[in-house]
Amino acid sequence: MQTSMISGAAIDDEAQIVDDASKGNIAAQKALYSLHIRYLAGVCSRYILNTEDVKDVLQESFLKIFSSLPSFTYRGKGSTRGWMCRIVINETLKFLRKTTMFEFTELTEAESSRGYDDYEPDINEIPTSAIHEMIRELPSGYRTIFNLYVIENKSHKEIAALLNIKESTSASQLHRAKAILASRIKEYRSTLEKATL
Structure with missing residues (x-):
């Protein structure tokens, strides 16, 4: 120190x-x-x-x-x-x-049937700064819940109490946030691969 x-x-x-x-x-x-x-x-x-x-x-x-x-x-x-x-x-x-006016959207029936934890993006070899920027680009509600759950290790019950929402809403927004991040990470990898060709 x-x-x-x-x-x-x-x-x-x-x-x-x-x-x-x-x-x-x-x-x-x-x-x-x-x-x-x-x-x-x-x-x-x-x-x-x-x-x-x-x-x-x-x-x-x-x-x-x-x-x-x-x-x-x-x-x-x-x-x-x-x-x-x-x-x-x-x-x-x-x-x-x-x-902030958080806009939370419920999962579609198809998304619900797949469960909440399908999207675990592979972040190997992607710079931390790029990941942080992708998180910052998420819509405010997704970004807030993603940070609370993934970075601060809050449970959906704790997040629901903090934001005055249902636990299922917290879980669904996390699911959507992970889906968006997975898609952006895939795009990032694709861009990198094209650049090295």
């Missing part, structure tokens, strides 16, 4: 940074921000495409993070980032519920 200067002393212990930040130490709060902002911006931008909106959500998130720090209990490496990430996701979803 990077060493930070807090109160004139070199500190490389995140537990100490968190403790100092929770007591209102501005240098410690800046150090905490610097340690995690890039990762948290990445999390937020998986859901929200507009850069200015991402900045607004992160600003709200950090206000909540700093005001909630006194009640946070440090539980070892990764616990701070995990806790901050949950706050950012909650603030992101709050923003999306206010600003």
Whole structure:
């Protein structure tokens, strides 16, 4: 971990940074921000495409993070980032519920009969940046549910509660998102193959 200067002393212990930040130490709060902002911006931008909106959500998130720090209990490496990430996701979803009209579509009878987990795209040899871009291009409802389920490991029950939808709706949107991604990955591979001929 990077060493930070807090109160004139070199500190490389995140537990100490968190403790100092929770007591209102501005240098410690800046150090905490610097340690995690890039990762948290990445999390937020998986859901929200507009850069200015991402900045607004992160600003709200950090206000909540700093005001909630006194009640946070440090539980070892990764616990701070995990806790901050949950706050950012909650603030992101709050923003999306206010600003986005999610349009959820039910599966057709044919899609339902095939089940929800047919589409497991093969992403071997495809750059991570290309996959991220494909996910960002999904319609907002699909993108949100895909991220919550695949990246954040939320269950359909948890997603249904977060978005105020039915579990079956969450499952069907994930199915559609995977189908779109599988199709785009296939197109990407086809383009690569043509380029190498």
